[in-house]
Amino acid sequence: MVGRPICGLPIRRLSPTITPNLPAIVSMKNLSLRRLSHSLAFLILLPCLSLPAVAQSRGGPSGQTEVGVMTVERADVPVTVELPGRAVAYQMAAVRPKVGGEITEIPYEAGALVEAGTTLFRLEDETLAVELAAREVAVTSAHAALEGAQATVDRYRKLSGSGVTQAELESAVVLLAAAKAAVGSAELERDLAELALRRTEIRSPIRGIAAITPFSVGDTVSEGQADALTEVAQVDPIYVDVSESRARILRNQRSIADGNMQRFESDGVAQLTLETGQIYAQPGRILAPGTEVSATTGTIPIRVQFPNPDRQILPGQFVRVTLTIGQINAFLVPQRATSRAASGDLTAFVVRDGKAVEVLLTEVGTHENAWMVTDGLVDGDALILDGLSNLQDGAEVTTVPVAIDENGVVRDASRAAPDGGAASYRRDAGQQAESSTTRSDTVPPTTAAADPPAGQTVPQSGATATGG
Structure with a gap:
């Protein structure tokens, strides 16, 4: 027996006592239609999905590679x-003391540009000042002795042959020469004392940058010591x-x-x-x-x-x-x-x-x-x-x-x-x-498009690509 059609399909009755399960039949029908529509859509879109990979592999029109x-x-x-x-300094001068003494002042600033003759250190100068004064007194005494010897020679020459023998005159001349030598020696000692006093002011020999000194006020230095007080670099x-x-x-x-x-x-x-x-x-x-x-x-x-x-x-x-x-x-x-x-x-x-x-x-x-x-x-x-x-x-x-x-x-x-x-x-x-x-x-080219891993993106055609 054929019953009333449902959804366009006839239902045959197998027995008067058996009733068909209409909801189950409708559900199966809808599932079949959905699967059919999905399959048709996939077949239609399949050529479209393959087109980007082909274009990418060709790289340009008519199979030409764009470069x-x-x-x-x-x-x-x-x-x-x-x-x-x-780098090497054009000139480098190591500054060392030429006289001994105690450092009393360091007037320069480390790292500053100093001119030739700029005072960098001052030493205690009282002792050398006294020494210079003594040498000046010795020079004065030598000049006085020289004047006396010169006067004696002049007098003996006037009296020569009338109370002054030739031997006495010659002896006076010798004493005059000794007095002149004594004056020269005294003046030299005075000049050395004056030079030593001037050297208590230690000056830069060149124009340049003065370095940091390892010495400080109160330190005692000696003449010609090995350690430089500072350096000046041009x-x-x-x-x-x-x-x-x-x-x-x-x-x-x-x-x-x-x-x-x-x-x-x-x-x-x-x-x-x-x-x-x-x-x-x-x-x-x-x-x-x-x-x-x-x-x-x-x-x-x-x-x-x-x-x-x-x-x-x-x-x-x-x-x-x-x-x-x-x-x-x-x-x-x-x-x-x-x-x-x-x-x-x-x-x-x-x-x-x-x-x-x-x-x-x-x-x-x-x-x-x-x-x-x-x-x-x-x-x-x-x-x-x-x-x-x-x-x-x-x-x-x-x-x-x-x-x-x-x-x-x-x-x-x-x-x-x-x-x-x-x-x-x-x-x-x-x-x-x-x-x-x-x-x-070189790495072989990719022949088929693949889905990127999770969290990564695929660069679009014409966009910047890393690694070339």
């Missing part, structure tokens, strides 16, 4: 070498002593002689970096290098002189000096755009005819964060800076002009930021030069 490039041109690049060094100008490899000096001289490097003709051939990393504003000049090579290090000393009007550099201070020894005509290739092949060769990618071309570079040194390259590039080459991950030789690419800012971050040079500031980021600054790694160190 950031900068144009390279030859230029005269200064050849520099950075060397550690220590620090403007100031010297910086560095050491350079003799072998490198010879190689540079050879490069200049062969015409591979031009001698740098300028007064500002030395630049100083303080311990804080700050570049010192005043340029320096190289003085004559040393004449002896160290037997242990193979280096030769070089002294550099810097103006130091503000006393930013003090004797003994550790600094770094960058010496400009010449200039070379070369390309400046950012180190982040290069890598080392398994053979150790330096390589980079350029764009030619719409394709990425791997080129072998010949470098002759570094300048800041770039290689100085003499061969492997031509003027106008589009050097690839961004998008190097998994890039293969011969791959078709599309280019976007980029630039590297002072922080080493690659920025899109074709777009300005909305606020009119710097151009937008293209890569994180953490993607540094791959010069210390080989191509085999």
